[in-house]
Amino acid sequence: MFRHTPLRYGVLVLLAAAALFQAFTAEYFGLEILTEILILAMLVLALDMVAGFGGMVSLCHGALMGVGAYAYAMLTTKAGIAPPVAMAGSVAITGAAAWVIGAVCARSHGIYFIMATLAFGQMAYSWVFEAPVFGGDDGLGGIARLDLTMIGLDLTDSRSFALFCLFALGAAYGATVLILRSGLGRSLSGIMHNEQRMRALGLTVWRVKADVFGLSGMIAGLAGALAAQHIMFVSPGLLGWTVSGEALVVVILGGLGTLVGPLVGAAAFVVLKHELSAVTPYWHLVVGVILIAVVMSRANGIFGWVEARWGARIDRRVADATRKQQPGEVVSDA
Amino acid sequence: MANDLGFWTLQALNALQLSMLLFLLSIGLTVIFGLMHFVNLAHGSLYALGAYVAASLAAVGGFWMGFFLAPVAVAGVGILLYSGLIRRMRKSGPMAQVLVTFGLIFAMLDLTRIFWGDLALAIEVPALLDGRLSFLGVEYPTYRLFIIALGLAIIAALAFVLGRTQIGAMIRAGVDNDAMAACLGINVERLFFVVFCVGCALAGLAGAVAAPLLSVTPDMGLQILIPTLIVIVIGGLGSLKGAVAGSLIFGFVQTFGAVLAPQLASVLIYALLAAVLVIKPVGLFPAKG
């Protein structure tokens, strides 16, 4: 089960402060990057929820985000539905799709689960790519952003839109924490640790997995609806498996099963990518070497490394003061 | 569309040829996974490397030089990878392995671009295998028949090694239970090393064989990765039988899907994969259980 430690709170506050600072001071391109980070952060949050706390390593979350983006695009441009309703609709559609995928794949484990989710992701990709109604390879343009002028926010402005995404990410984070702390979330971590036992206890394992996968899909769908509004354009590339792969890399890079870590990972990954691609067209090479170096350091990602190094110490201090927390539990909990 | 027998023979040969190419790639990946529980996503990159090395060598010393030396070169890279990275990664869990092999994909993609550029390369089919042969009443490119024969020969060789020799018995024991195999006095580490190198060499061979058929591009490794993973997952991990069955299923579904249901061709194989995993969550012929 997920628990906030003082370290996690501290990093969250720092991240939020940095995002706000960036939102109010950055130039246009800085805002673009901030928004990109926020949307990716939401996607990896959804992925960490299933992968880090349920052992469901999904290679279709990129595709789920794409489903959300296309749902929003189709609902607003082709069906003429108002943006707020379309956003809710795209979240619901993605959630439903994710629920079905979760239910079907619930019996698979490990690499088989990864491949099964990949299969569904690729099916969605191929379908979107080939069906003319979705605009095929050329994508769909002319997507409107949410109109929040009645509360004084003009989302066509990059700064307001970045702040809006930050708010949405905060809400998604809160929802994720609540889900993981609920009975459902506890059952999920029980399943991850010992599926047999949970089954023996009378739990309908596939239902729990499907429900959590569906909820995770809703968050991915929200990320997709925001991505569609951000770039005001959708293309099949959004659903490609490399997007899912990158999301997985970001989760692991940040620290699987820590929620906060993947947020750090998202920021690090996007900034690294932009800085490097400005210097060399071979930035993949540098990113690849960094990934390998992170793994060879034998830490659970960037944040996991920080936790292992300082987290236990801070915790112990807090535990001594409160006599409530057990030292060392942080790492095993993650 | 033609209803004559020749047309279908031709398509069956096409399917078989594709299957054999995929088999060369998937057998290495599946046995490495079965034995070491190691998901090497960079297997496709080794295939691309094999194709590039073969293309470079072919420009110097002809096709056969590339054909024989590319697997050796790729196995050499495999040795470096094994001793530098993979041996240390063995105990670190699947997540770390995904990350490190993803990092390798990124790095090797750009390394091939730096060494060989962005332009596609190609190799000519050797004179010996150029042209066409009459086979089962159809004219079929000799080179494609060569791929089919090569694939069948390697299946036979591997079946013999795995089924009838001592090292094969050791590998099977290792796949079944590596800790127990180690207790019985098998040097499991050395076994891993050998299997990893052979797997890399086969990937390099697949690249060298595919190069005259296709074009050699930096992203060919990424393109082949997904089909290879589908093959080993449909077939079930760790077994020769699984790799053979998976390759044949993929080859035939892909080829006949393109002929009979072109609109569904690209979705068909994924639907099949999903269906297999729903019915048999560990594939058709897994090594264990």
Place this chain on the structure above:
Amino acid sequence: MKRAILAALGLATSLAMPATAEDIKVGLLLPYSGVYAALGNDIDAGFALGLETFGAETGATFEIVREDTEVKPPVALGKAKKLILQDKVDVMAGIVSSGVLGAVRDMVHGAGVPLIVANAGNDEATGIQCSPYITRMSFSNGQVNRPMGTWMAEQGIKKVYTLAPDYAAGRQMIDGFAQTFTAAGGEIVGQEFTPFQKTQDFGPYLAQAKASGADAVFVFYAGGEAISFVKQYDSFGLKADLPLYGSGFLTSALYVNAEGPAAEGVITALHYVPTIENDANKAFAEAFTAATGRVPSEYAVQGYDSARALVEAVKAGATDRESLANALRQVSFDGPRGPLSIDPATNNLIQPIYVYETIAGEGGLTQKVLAQLPAERDPVNGCEMAPVSN
């Protein structure tokens, strides 16, 4: 997020005439990584050569800001925004894939920044989605293939089987061909679209083409797919009974050498062939080969002519976004491709199309021009263009 790559092409003349020097900032939006990196590099080299060759004719200094689209529409849109809002470029050029063009179209149109399209060929960009700010110096998918339909029918070819990758450009290329070919009395006896960038083995489709009873096959493939296709077509021995025709990208100078002897005898049509005989092309081909060591491809000439168009617009007195947009629509000149002009109704380039055969020459494959088909303008395709104000 400061960009490191600011290639300032400070030309000698700008130093000579500092008083009148205008500074034109050009944003070059091209794929420098990803599947189209080779195309991006060729366009870039052509563009640089174009500025170097003609830039001196103006008193202006041209400063290039390069951005990598990675062939990903979202990335490209972010970079386009950066060029427009942060670098405040006067004009943008480049764009290889139609998907990227579709993504940046609204942004460019809304911000009123002139864009010179140096490759992307989707018919809509100069059709229903046209903009007075978007001028295309490359081609449109239909434009390249329509003349070929008529020409092939004139050669006495009656029945054709077509193949192309299953995406918008593939369909538009084939549609353009099929439209004029059937209008001239030809018959399409079979048509197949192969999964885009996922098809490596064309064997199954070739067997179908063979069994279709066609006189010839017409295809569109590009890049790696083109190489695989041409080689596999030859390996099945189809070339003798079933001649291969296609859109000229099939045997582009960029990769025809990778196709090798398999490409010999393939007849295709394109807006540029390196062996076109005119003085402008001779000068261009020599300069390009001297600079890069490669034979110029159609991509290189598109970059070159884009730079030339920009120079012509500046020569006409344009200095800012608005005036550049207006001036770009009116450029016309004789380039390596022959006489070029912009169609005022759509902003698409009007250019001749060349039918050529790939043949063995000294030191590799070369192109023999069989026919020059007259320049033809695209149908308006729903383009309604408001003139740029004032």
